[in-house]
Every structure is written in structure tokens, then in C-alpha cells.
Amino acid sequence: MSRRVVVTGLGVVTPLGDDLETVWRAWLDGTPGTASSRRFAAQRPPARSVGEVPDATIDRLRAEFGADAATTDLRTLFAVAAARRAVAHAALPAAALARAGAAVASGPGAHRLEDFVAAADEDGRVELARLAAGPAAVHGGSLWRNPPDRPATEVARRLGLGGPVSTVTTACAASLQAIGSALRAMRAGKADVMLAGGADAMGDPFGLVFFVLLGAAATEEGATACRPFSRRRTGMVTGEGAAVAVLETEEHARARGATPLCEVAGYGASFDAFRVTAPHPEGRGAAQAMAKALADGALDPSEVDYVSAHATGTKLNDPAEAKAIRTVFGPHASRVAVSSGKAAMGHLLAAAGAVSFASAVLSVARDVVPPTINLAPAEVDPACALDHVLGAARRTPVRAALVNGLAFGGHNATIALRKAPGGTAS
Amino acid sequence: MARPGPLAVAADVVTALGDGIAATFTALREGRSGVARVEAFDPTPYGADAAAPLPAGTVPPPGEGPTRVETPHGARLDRVARAVHDAARAGDLPREALGLYVAVGVVDSPPQDVEPALAASRGADGHFDLGAFFAGGFRSIHPHWPLRMLGNVVVGQLAAELDVRGDNLVLAAEADAGVRAFAEAAEALAAGAVLAALVAGVSDTLGPAALLRASMRGTPGLVLGEGAGAFVLETDASVSARGARPLGRLAGSATAFGASDAGPGPAAETLEQVARAALDEAGRRPDEVGLVVVEGQSAEEAAARRALFPGRTDLAVVAPAVALGHLLAAAPAVGSAVALAALSTGEAPSTAGGRPRALARGRVALVLGSGHAGGAGALVWEGVR
Numbered sequence: 021m022s023r024r025v026v027v028t029g030l031g032v033v034t035p036l037g038d039d040l041e042t043v044w045r046a047w048l049d050g051t052p053g054t055a056s057s058r059r060f061a062a063q064r065p066p067a068r069s070v071g072e073v074p075d076a077t078i079d080r081l082r083a084e085f086g087a088d089a090a091t092t093d094l095r096t097l098f099a100v101a102a103a104r105r106a107v108a109h110a111a112l113p114a115a116a117l118a119r120a121g122a123a124v125a126s127g128p129g130a131h132r133l134e135d136f137v138a139a140a141d142e143d144g145r146v147e148l149a150r151l152a153a154g155p156a157a158v159h160g161g162s163l164w165r166n167p168p169d170r171p172a173t174e175v176a177r178r179l180g181l182g183g184p185v186s187t188v189t190t191a192c193a194a195s196l197q198a199i200g201s202a203l204r205a206m207r208a209g210k211a212d213v214m215l216a217g218g219a220d221a222m223g224d225p226f227g228l229v230f231f232v233l234l235g236a237a238a239t240e241e242g243a244t245a246c247r248p249f250s251r252r253r254t255g256m257v258t259g260e261g262a263a264v265a266v267l268e269t270e271e272h273a274r275a276r277g278a279t280p281l282c283e284v285a286g287y288g289a290s291f292d293a294f295r296v297t298a299p300h301p302e303g304r305g306a307a308q309a310m311a312k313a314l315a316d317g318a319l320d321p322s323e324v325d326y327v328s329a330h331a332t333g334t335k336l337n338d339p340a341e342a343k344a345i346r347t348v349f350g351p352h353a354s355r356v357a358v359s360s361g362k363a364a365m366g367h368l369l370a371a372a373g374a375v376s377f378a379s380a381v382l383s384v385a386r387d388v389v390p391p392t393i394n395l396a397p398a399e400v401d402p403a404c405a406l407d408h409v410l411g412a413a414r415r416t417p418v419r420a421a422l423v424n425g426l427a428f429g430g431h432n433a434t435i436a437l438r439k440a441p442g443g444t445a446s
Numbered sequence: 447m448a449r450p451g452p453l454a455v456a457a458d459v460v461t462a463l464g465d466g467i468a469a470t471f472t473a474l475r476e477g478r479s480g481v482a483r484v485e486a487f488d489p490t491p492y493g494a495d496a497a498a499p500l501p502a503g504t505v506p507p508p509g510e511g512p513t514r515v516e517t518p519h520g521a522r523l524d525r526v527a528r529a530v531h532d533a534a535r536a537g538d539l540p541r542e543a544l545g546l547y548v549a550v551g552v553v554d555s556p557p558q559d560v561e562p563a564l565a566a567s568r569g570a571d572g573h574f575d576l577g578a579f580f581a582g583g584f585r586s587i588h589p590h591w592p593l594r595m596l597g598n599v600v601v602g603q604l605a606a607e608l609d610v611r612g613d614n615l616v617l618a619a620e621a622d623a624g625v626r627a628f629a630e631a632a633e634a635l636a637a638g639a640v641l642a643a644l645v646a647g648v649s650d651t652l653g654p655a656a657l658l659r660a661s662m663r664g665t666p667g668l669v670l671g672e673g674a675g676a677f678v679l680e681t682d683a684s685v686s687a688r689g690a691r692p693l694g695r696l697a698g699s700a701t702a703f704g705a706s707d708a709g710p711g712p713a714a715e716t717l718e719q720v721a722r723a724a725l726d727e728a729g730r731r732p733d734e735v736g737l738v739v740v741e742g743q744s745a746e747e748a749a750a751r752r753a754l755f756p757g758r759t760d761l762a763v764v765a766p767a768v769a770l771g772h773l774l775a776a777a778p779a780v781g782s783a784v785a786l787a788a789l790s791t792g793e794a795p796s797t798a799g800g801r802p803r804a805l806a807r808g809r810v811a812l813v814l815g816s817g818h819a820g821g822a823g824a825l826v827w828e829g830v831r
């Protein structure tokens with residue numbers, strides 16, 4: 021009998037705030053967190069909308085981070101802040117942290133445009149030796165200073181973790197895979213407590229052209245640019261932030277008197293094995309990941325009341341995911357509430373799954389599902405027909421939920437949640 | 447009670463000393479080194495003048511296909527992963543039953559992908575102008591640049607080309623991640639998520655960006671290597687059913703975090719802790735270990751070894767990085783391949799300028815891996831009769 025794993029704490033940093041209850045209220049109220057870039061307003065980036073963490077919040081998080089904040093990238097800053105909030109939410113004692121591990125997703129990162137500009141000659145030719153000669157000029161957010169494992173290792177270092185620590189870099193599926201990896205490690209007896217989640221930040225100049233070059237960025241401006249499942253959808257809107265959950269074995273949580281928010285019941289991952297920039301049109305890999313998570317959690321599809329969809333608002337993702345949901349749930353699909361937070365916050369990329377996970381944990385704990393904003397009933401794409409939660413949050417019993425993360429590269433991940441055995445904290 | 451770990455049914459490497467395990471192991475036995483002065487570019491600004499690059503032609507150079515994403519790390523991954531996939535007859539497995547677990551080093555942005563955009567984004571004063579970049583200069587970036595930055599994309603591309611549809615993970619970025627990839631595969635196999643797992647590690651690509659990173663992270667002079675290693679691990683039941691010939695067993699694995707106060711990397715206590723945990727999982731004692739594959743980069747690692755094996759004079763210690771350069775995310779896979787070759791031949795190569803020595807006892811090898819920030823990992827391999 022494998023060990024049960026429960027969620028006892030959550031921490032988030034999002035464009036809607038860095039306090040869990042504030043963000044939760046915003047999700048339920050359908051508050052938009054995306055807009056035209058404030059950071060680069062004067063230069064008019066081609067990504068017309070973005071979910072930025074406010075500068076004032078970033079300043080506060082830098083002060084909270086302490087030493088080395090000036091040479092730390094935003095994803096690391098966000099990861100550490102979210103982890104600290106999750107640990108506080110779980111009221112996890114220091115002794116437990118010393119044995120805890122972490123599985124944190126981050127984007128692989130790209131070098132900063134600012135560094136290439138600094139290293140370029142008049143003809144635009146880049147000579148990196150210029151940076152070696154003056155390393156102080158290298159941008160604080162540079163990949164040279166912040167390799168992809170820095171968010172995870174800074175979480176471990178600053179919180180005093182001594183267990184297994186890993187960095188998952190499977191793009192938009194990464195943080196759900198990090199949670200799944202933590203679940204497996206705990207079931208295998210490698211840790212009793214894990215911090216799991218993800219962080220990402222692509223609000224820099226390269227990030228603001230990244231998805232435009234891939235043809236995946238929304239072409240609308242402002243807060244309504246991202247329209248998951250809509251006939252009017254034009255693409256995704258990037259966001260930045262982090263979410264981290266405290267996962268504990270049920271035994272460990274109960275022994276210290278912690279009341280779980282819910283149980284992490286199952287995990288499934290798959291490859292589309294199709295194209296690296298397009299999902300399988302029938303949602304083959306997504307369906308497989310969901311089916312595996314249900315089987316891993318010994319859940320029947322009829323027990324699931326909510327699916328937190330990946331739903332990026334791109335032309336190809338949304339109908340493929342909708343087909344996958346219908347495939348997995350069959351006739352029950354019409355009774356499963358579906359929503360996505362990407363219209364409200366933007367797509368937090370490597371952090372996206374963890375933020376959706378945090379939202380779904382609260383849905384299971386509190387029996388209320390947040391809506392998909394920017395989607396009117398008449399605008400639902402027939403190819404994406406599901407029981408969408410529209411307009412307002414829906415109060416409904418949520419016995420179990422699935423959280424989907426689907427990535428460039430063809431990685432798919434699903435986490436299954438269900439109410440904690442023996443009672444749930446709200 | 448120890449659980450039996452998965453069996454390795456195929457393994458392969460590419461290193462500065464050769465294409466394949468036999469070539470690399472023979473060269474190590476003969477005391478050859480792949481470390482040489484860097485000739486491809488001027489390394490002196492970065493505080494390093496030697497490295498161990500892959501010899502030209504070891505893997506096909508990245509091409510410029512219209513749809514395929516070509517990168518140096520992708521080419522190395524392709525070379526070793528396809529070899530073990532074929533050797534293990536993994537194509538015979540149900541496609542959902544094969545998993546893929548890869549540790550990838552840092553993927554650097556090729557400056558040449560971006561240079562045309564810098565040239566196309568000048569303001570009225572002739573200098574770079576961010577508004578001009580956003581207004582259209584960015585369109586001159588190479589169209590594959592975004593996908594090249596995502597280290598997982600070449601893994602997904604490989605999965606598509608081999609039709610691998612099972613469980614998967616991509617980890618970053620150093621040797622602790624390389625160990626973790628094996629541990630993740632073992633845990634997935636034990637959980638029944640897959641029947642077989644293709645595990646790979648791919649190093650950083652040697653170039654100015656990698657040397658600049660080493661110099662900025664306080665490890666100037668680190669001798670970097672270039673390479674990749676891959677294994678196919680499989681459950682006992684699947685091996686029996688398919689009639690595969692095992693090369694060895696991954697009997698234990700462990701990772702933990704605990705930075706050294708004295709410098710980069712994990713503390714001696716952390717390395718000792720993971721080694722003991724991996725041995726415990728394997729149901730083995732330290733005195734059963736005949737071979738240790740170390741990184742050879744820190745006094746902390748040497749202290750951990752002394753604490754684990756006090757008074758042992760018959761322990762064979764191999765540091766492949768001395769001859770292959772430090773392979774970072776690929777180091778545990780390459781080190782594991784060296785360990786299995788040594789267990790198979792009963793002889794450990796010397797990487798300290800001496801002669802090969804016979805393994806004095808046991809058929810158990812310990813492979814250690816570390817990360818710059820303080821991550822540590824250990825793998826325990828058993829030879830098979």
C-alpha cells in the first residue's frame with residue numbers, strides 16, 4: 021500500500037497578488053491580471069498583453085529575499101517567495117524542513133538581450149569576451165548568473181532543506197511534473213515532506229518576442245487578449261510568477277496536527293510523440309496523461325467534478341484538450357466543470373501548472389470553482405464544448421479534480437486531487 | 447528490506463575519448479586524456495585554456511532542417527539515445543510503456559541567432575534601440591531560436607521520432623540532476639508507470655558561453671568536457687519476458703541537498719548521506735563496494751570517501767573527469783557506463799596516471815554526482831553474472 025500524500029500549504033506570487041487569499045478572491049471574482057506591458061510601455065512590445073507582477077511587489081520581494089537580490093532573476097525571486105509563503109501557510113516546523121526536499125520547475129532560461137547588446141560591436145556582432153572582461157556589467161537576471169536550477173537550489177538553501185532537490189524543465193508541463201515527481205519520491209519513501217511547484221518570468225525583452233516569433237501570442241491588446249475556448253481566441257498571453265505547495269505524507273501531517281487541504285491522489289505523464297510545436301489533434305497524449313492520473317489515484321471518471329484545463333487560448337491547444345477531456349470522461353464530460361485561469365493571469369509557463377494546482381486544491385477544499393474569464397456563453401467554440409464555468413464562480417461539490425499541463429515539446433502532465441481522508445482544512 | 451532496482455539492458459556514451467563505451471573505456475585504461483588546449487576559440491578571457499571537446503565527427507553536426515530543431519545538445523542526445531533504443535530493442539515495447547528521463551545542461555543562446563536582430567534594431571543615433579527591436583528588428587532573430595532555448599524540445603523531438611509516448615521528465619542542469627534522472631526512472635519503474643526507461647544525460651556545449659558561466663559562478667579553470675550517455679533500464683519481469691541480456695542492476699539511488707561552507711558543491715556530510723542512503727536502498731554495506739566513480743573536484747568529496755571507506759586500501763577510485771573533462775549533467779551516465787565496464791572486466795582504469803587495477807572485491811560500484819549549488823547524488827550499480 022503506497023503512502024498517501026496530502027497538501028498542507030500553498031504559496032503564490034502572481035500578477036494578481038502574492039497573498040493566497042487575495043489571489044483566490046481575485047480568481048473567484050474573475051479579476052483580470054493581464055494588460056499592456058507597464059514595464060516596457062514606452063517601447064511598445066509586440067506581445068500586446070502580459071501578466072506582470074507589479075513593480076512594487078517585486079521591490080518588496082527583493083527586500084524580502086535579502087542578500088544577492090540584485091543579481092537574482094525574477095523566477096528565483098518568485099520561487100523563494102512562494103516557497104516561504106507555502107511553508108508559513110503549512111506552519112511547517114524547521115525540523116521538518118531540514119529533512120524536506122524540493123521539486124521546482126523553471127524555464128530553461130535564455131540569455132538576456134541586454135547582455136548581447138552590451139557584448140555587441142557596431143555591426144551587431146557579439147563577442148562574449150567583453151562580458152568576461154567586465155562581469156559586473158552582466159545583467160542581474162542573466163542566465164550566466166541564474167542557471168535553470170537556481171530557483172530550486174535557492175529555495176533549498178534559503179529554507180534549509182536537506183532532502184532531494186530537483187529542477188524540472190519541461191516548459192509548460194514542468195510544474196505539474198515537479199509535483200508528480202515529488203509525489204512519487206514520497207510514495208517511494210525518499211521524503212516525508214516536499215516543496216513542489218514552479219516559477220517563471222518571461223516579461224523581459226526576449227520573453228516579450230518569444231511567443232510572437234512562434235506564432236502563438238495573442239494579437240489583441242489588454243486584459244481581454246487571452247480567450248481560452250473562445251471562437252475569438254487568437255493566442256496566449258504570457259504571465260510571470262510562481263506557486264509552491266507543501267506536500268506531506270498523510271502520516272507526517274497528522275502526526276504534527278496539520279489538517280490537509282486535500283490529497284494528491286494521482287499523477288500521469290505522457291508524450292504526444294507528434295510535433296514539438298503542436299498538440300496531437302485528437303488530444304492523444306493529453307487523454308493518456310489524464311487516464312494515467314485517474315488510474316494512479318484509483319479514481320473513476322465519474323468521481324471527478326472539476327478539470328482545471330491547460331487552455332492557453334491558442335488555436336490548436338484548446339480543441340485538442342477539449343477532445344481529450346471528452347475522450348477520458350465520455351458521457352460524464354457534460355457534468356464535469358471546466359475552467360482555466362490563463363485568461364486572468366496569463367500563461368505562467370513553467371509555473372502555470374503549479375498555479376492551476378493551487379487553485380484546484382482550494383476548489384477541492386472549499387467546493388467552489390473559479391470561472392474562465394473573457395469567455396461569453398455565445399462565444400464558446402463548438403469544438404471546445406464542455407461544461408465551462410463562465411461569468412462567475414460556481415459553488416458545487418468537488419469530490420475530485422484534475423489539473424492539466426501541456427507543453428511545447430509534446431509533454432503532458434495531469435495531477436489528480438481528491439478530498440483528504442478524514443477531513444479537510446479550508 | 448531492499449527492493450531490487452531495475453536492470454540496465456543497454457548503455458552508450460560519446461566522450462572526448464571516443465564514440466562508445468568500449469572506445470572510452472579502452473582509452474581510459476591506456477591512460478589517454480581527451481583534455482587539450484582549446485583551439486576553437488580564444489579561451490583566455492574566461493580563465494580557462496583547456497577542455498575536453500568531442501572530436502569532430504563524433505556526432506553529426508547540427509543541421510538546418512526546415513522543421514527539425516537542431517542543437518549541439520540535441521545531436522549528442524540523438525546519438526546515444528537512438529543507440530540504446532535500438533540495442534535494447536525498445537521499439538518492440540508498447541509505446542506508452544517506454545519512458546524517457548533526460549538531464550540536460552544549460553542551453554546557451556547562440557549569439558549568431560540574435561546578431562541580425564541587433565543589427566536591424568538601431569535607432570537614429572546608430573545604437574541599439576529597444577523600440578526598434580520591438581517594432582520589427584526582432585523578426586530578424588533566427589526562426590528556430592525560441593525552440594532552441596527550450597532544452598526539452600529536442601527531447602520531445604526525439605520522442606516523436608522514436609514514437610515514445612510514456613512517462614517522461616527533463617531535469618537541469620548538473621551532475622546531481624544526472625543522478626536524479628536515474629532515480630526518477632527507477633521510481634517510475636517501481637511505481638509501474640513504465641516497463642522500460644530510457645535515461646540520458648547531456649553535457650553543456652563547450653564554447654565561450656559555457657566558459658563565461660564557469661568563470662562567473664566562481665569556478666574559473668574548471669576543465670569542462672563535452673559528451674553524453676544513455677541507458678535503457680527495465681524491470682526484471684520485462685527483461686525476462688523479452689529475453690534481454692542485462693548489463694548490470696541499478697540497485698540504489700539517492701539525492702539530497704546540503705551546500706558546503708568551504709566552496710562550490712555539497713558538503714562532505716551530504717555526499718556521505720546520499721551514498722549511505724543509496725547503499726541502504728541496495729541492501730549493501732560500504733565494505734561491499736569495490737569501485738567508486740568520483741568527480742574528483744573537491745576536498746569535500748574526498749572527505750566523504752574517507753568517511754565511507756575508512757582504512758580501505760583496496761578500493762578502486764576512478765575520476766573520469768580527469769581525462770574526459772567535467773561532463774556536468776552527463777557525468778553520472780558516463781560514470782555509470784565506466785562503472786559497468788569495470789565491473790564487467792574486473793578491472794578499473796586509472797585516471798591518476800597509473801596502471802589499471804583489478805577490482806579487489808565485490809561487484810558493487812558507487813557513482814557520485816554533485817551540483818555547484820549543493821545538490822548531491824549517488825547511484826549504486828551491481829554487476830550481473
